[in-house]
Amino acid sequence: MINAATESYRRWVENTKGRKVRKINYNRLSKEDLINLGITNICKHDDEIGWLIFGYFKGQEIYHIDIKLIQSHKYKNGNARDYYGIIYKGKILSLASILYAWFIGPIEPGYVVDHIDNNNRNNDLSNLQLLTRGQNVKKESTYR
Numbered sequence: 001m002i003n004a005a006t007e008s009y010r011r012w013v014e015n016t017k018g019r020k021v022r023k024i025n026y027n028r029l030s031k032e033d034l035i036n037l038g039i040t041n042i043c044k045h046d047d048e049i050g051w052l053i054f055g056y057f058k059g060q061e062i063y064h065i066d067i068k069l070i071q072s073h074k075y076k077n078g079n080a081r082d083y084y085g086i087i088y089k090g091k092i093l094s095l096a097s098i099l100y101a102w103f104i105g106p107i108e109p110g111y112v113v114d115h116i117d118n119n120n121r122n123n124d125l126s127n128l129q130l131l132t133r134g135q136n137v138k139k140e141s142t143y144r
Contacts, residue, residue, distance in 0.1 A: 029097055030106035037088065039065070042102050049084055050123060051095065067095055069121075083120040096120070100128050112136050 084095040
């Protein structure tokens with residue numbers, strides 16, 4: 001199934017080349033929002049990322065959505081923060097936000113998903129928590 005899914009995703013990438021990709025800035029993100037976007041299933045996997053996400057393409061095929069390492073920004077000291085996420089239907093979604101909304105509950109306005117251990121690549125459900133944007137900025141400033 002993943003081979004056919006990978007082929008579907010490759011065709012989707014070819015069809016969307018040149019289109020502007022933007023990060024989703026939801027006031028609220030819930031499992032229903034993800035379903036409306038086209039995500040159909042999320043399950044654990046035994047690779048480095050630990051998760052598989054499935055969606056549909058043109059309302060027909062179910063396929064594996066490629067989870068990528070996305071660099072969010074570089075600090076003045078040269079360190080970079082990166083995280084796992086997907087580029088789907090011209091939008092960028094962080095894996096942590098997807099998992100939180102799908103398995104734990106909606107992300108309300110003014111809140112962000114935080115990694116408790118400050119490791120953005122550790123997307124275990126027990127490592128995710130909601131913080132206000134202010135709390136998250138304060139936590140990040142102590143981490144740098």
